[in-house]
Amino acid sequence: MREEVDRCLPFQVPRWATAMVQFLSALEVALVLYPTFICLTQESSILGNLMGFGYTLAWFVYQVVRTSENQTKQLPWYRYPHVMPLPSLLCTAYLVLHFLFLFFKVQPMRQHRQPPEEEKWPVVPHHNIQYVKRLLQPTVPIGEKHWFQRRVYEWDSCFRFPARMLIMAVVALNGVYTLSFVLMVMEISFSRFLNMWFGVPTDFPRGAAAISLTALVTVYHICQTMAQYKCQVQSLYRGDRSVLPKTLPRSSTALTWSMRYIGMQFAYICISMTLLYPVLSLAIVVFQQFIVQPLREGNVQVLFQTLGDILGNVVPVLLLTFTLRVISRRFFLQDTLSAWDEEKPLALNSIRALENTSYFCLFYFMILGLVQSSFIFLSRALLGTLMFARLDQAASLSGLRGHFNYGNLAWVSVLLVDSAHTNPTALTFCHLLLTTRTVGGARVWLGGARRRWWLCYTLLRNPSLVELRRQGSPPPPGVC
Structure with a gap:
């Protein structure tokens, strides 16, 4: 990491300033991409869409020119194929088309602009309204699920992933694509090194298979992370907090760590690919050496001999465990107290026999414990x-x-922050509070709504007070 920092700067960086230089480098990248972020956050703005279109189009042209130069440039010290930033080009092209589409969409809407009173309050997303409507239905009809819903992923029309998780998925997939090329270059270099110095023949198909499996496993983890996020956030929407640990961070800590999630997830995915690649390469080598090679040479006897050696060591352990279980049930435990009991009570019948059996099995279980602990x-x-x-x-x-x-x-922390600020029920409730109040009696109406809200909150927290609550209209004055 220090060499990369020194290579990007025209001067030598002291060791104590490495972290500060890395922070400033990351801040520089953020400042370069900040105009795109600003234009994306400007909703229904002709100027924002026009500036975003121009900025992203300039970036797209720059990336295309830079990529074409790198592909045609032949460096004397670099004999490997350059990584084509295809995901980055696709994302930039999508942003260009997105800003262009919004520009032509917003411009006609400006001619029929609504009054300021109707634009005062934010509009609740459609999927949140559908979620609340589904909650209010007494019974939700369950339709027939497709094969993809039953086996792979069951989508929900009332749920939308937030921008944080979508950005994480896009950045992670881009990292998988780039790191796969880096691993391929490392595989080629290592194979050439072994062939040059030790005479080991290169086996590029094995390396390509290991890289492909590594990328597929990482993509599977990304998809599982998105599905797990949807499942746990929906559980928090329902009030089920069993998905959270017993000890929760404070609000300030949770907000701070939620901002780190995308960067940490990307770093964990890159390190996971770096660790998975040698493990899967070793697994492919073992599979090829002990299974594929004997079958290719027609030496099936070696394969059966290896399988026999494995079974010859596993079967006696399983038989001994089963025998001890039968002996314990037959001789060491007392009989059931009634005929309806399925299991015998944990009451010993022959203590002396149990002590002798434990003594003779002690030394064997020491050896077995070493093997099992290693496994x-x-x-x-x-x-x-x-x-x-x-x-x-x-x-x-x-x-x-x-x-x-x-x-x-x-x-x-991400679950806590997102569930608190994207809960459809809370958002719809707050929207109704803001949009249904009258101008003249706003204070009286909000006061009654506030009292009813605290009454509902108190009764939910203290169910025993429901029976003590006074029902009906209040009695007239002077009547007890």
Whole structure:
């Protein structure tokens, strides 16, 4: 990282200023792209759409010219194919067309502009209104689901992903595309190094298969992250907070960590691809060496011998475990108290026999424990590598989750912030409060609405007060 910083600057950077230079470099990139962000946030603005169209079109032309120069340029020290920024070009082209479409859409609407009183309050999105209508229905008809809904993903017309998650998905897919080319260059360089110095023949199809599997697994994790976000946010909309950990961050902490989510998710995905690539390459080498190679050479006996060695070590362990379970049920546990009991009580029948059996099995279980602990370590390392990109899964222990798993803290913070500010029921309720009040009796109406709101909140928090609440109209004066 320090060499990359020094290469971008015309002077030597001190070690203590590396972090500051990286921050300023990131700020420079943000300032360059900030006009596009400003133009996107200007709704129904002819000037904003026109400026956004011009700025993004200039960027698109610059990217096309720069890409064509890099593809045709032949450097003496670089003999590999250059990465074509195809996702970036597609995104920039989409922004150009988006601003152009909004410009021609907003211009006719200006001729029939609504009065300022009708534009005073923000409009609730259509999918939020549909969500509230579905909640008010006594029974929701369940239609027949398609194969894609049953097996892959069940979409919901009343839910829309926020801009934060869409940006994360686009940036992550762009990173997967770019990093796949980087891994391909690394594979070619490493294969040439082994062939030059050790005489090992190059096997580019194996490397291409490993890179393809790495990219597919990472894309699968991105899709699972989006689906998990939808599921957990909808649970929070319903008031089900079981998806959250027991200890929640403070409001200021949650807001701070929610701003870090996109950057942290992108970094975790890149590191996950870097870790997955050698693991999948090793798995492909093992599969090719022990399964494909014997079958290709017609030496099936070696394959059956390897399978027999594995079964010869696994079957006795399974038989011993099953035998001990049968012996414990038959001889070491007392009989059931009644004929309707399915399981015997945990009451010992022959303590002396149990102690002798435990003594003779002790030393064997020491050896078995070493083997099983090694297997558990390898399996957890493999699963941790495969699930490293999933910030919604807490990888650390439950007692150390808040100290070491900062990725999961960012995920929980995003859920808290988005569920609090995108809840369709709360947004529709606030919209009705703002749009249905009258100008003359606004203070009286809002006062009654505020009292009813606190009454509803109090009764929900204290259900026992429902029975003590006075029903009906108040009695006339002077009547007890």
